[in-house]
Amino acid sequence: MTYRRQQILCDLQIRTALRQAIKTVREKYPFKIEAWVLLPDHLHCIWTLPPDDVNYSFRWGMIKRLVSRACAKDYKRHDWINASKRKYRESTIWQRRYWEHQIRNEQDFARHVDYIHYNPVKHGICNRVMDWPYSTFHREVARGIYTEDWAGDKTKPVGGDFGE
Template sequence: MSDYRRANAKGGTYFFTVVTYRRQPFLCDERVRTALREGIKATQLTNPFTIDAWVLLPDHLHTIWTLPPDDADFGIRWALIKRFVTKQCNPEFKRDEWLNPSKLKRQESTFWQRRFWEHQIRDESDFQKHMDYIHYNPVKHGLVKKVSDWPYSTFHRYVVQGVYDMDWAGVSGDEKLTGFGE
């Protein structure tokens, strides 16, 4: 294993990408969405955090979280959420033929990709770029033509708050939008 060091800022705001194992496209399934909601709520009871932005796509999700001022442990939160969802949904989505010696040794399922990607948000501009990236992601992946057509994100909440217009980043014809996130 590499010596990868994660960010460790108490009270920090972070952008995350979490992916299904082998990019299986089942995250938008109603049972999985329900398990994610329940897993997040259960985790927040013991390990609070705020979800600032969110998008759920068939094979991955992006989110921005802010942790409490005295806490930097986002890893335990993801472990708890992933474990909860796996226990709720794994029998239905389990792929025994994909279990390998490494997964068996670590007692991992075939639901989630190991680990996750995180980026510590540096400032308001960085926050806005990543929030835009999150909300634009369904268009980027060809799932919808307009951001407002995707139901599994916080975009609509931000429209109500006046942060975005309902037609923000809609793509028509050959129009291309660039400069989001990553």
């Protein structure tokens, strides 16, 4: 999540820096992106790390640091730097904490992947999952995992036509 819920993550500069940071980190500390959605003020993802590697937080820290450095010129808010941010050398792009969940089984995995892909609709950003460009949903449609109309259209009423 962004610091103070800034609506910046879908900005081209942030997206480009995020993509490059992920590439850089994955070269040295590999992980597979199973699902991802980028929203204006937060993101959700599922990664698979190599066997016997649980260093998820280290990877996130590196990604956040690389994005912060790459975007500091345009996104660092000096008026938001307080003593705590200074002490922990934090940027004004990211919030300090994040939520982490270890996937327990295939059902849990499927449920979380669906949640990730549906998130832009849940937050009212779009009416159909297919309409949101910053998501692995499109990759999964191409692979035949989802259909383009998965989860329907939020603007269409559910059920039959009872008006006649």
